[in-house]
Amino acid sequence: MAGFNVLLLPTQLLTILEQAMNVNSRTDVFDVIIVGGGPAGLTAALMLGRACKRVLVCDAGKPRN
Secondary structure: OOOOOOOOOHHHHHHHHHHHHOOOOOOOOOOEEEEOOOHHHHHHHHHHHHOOOOEEEEOOOOOOO
């Protein structure tokens, strides 16, 4: 059974989303928000981007190998 890692607490995620979308001055709308920039998250973002969807990827920003 495959596991997953929780990268952000809900309050941290909300802060990142507010900063990314700058909700006070912009009206950007995303079709999909992906939490996690690992292999699965980036693959999902790539496939959705190819399908002309507006995608926001949120990640903790820690280096990976």
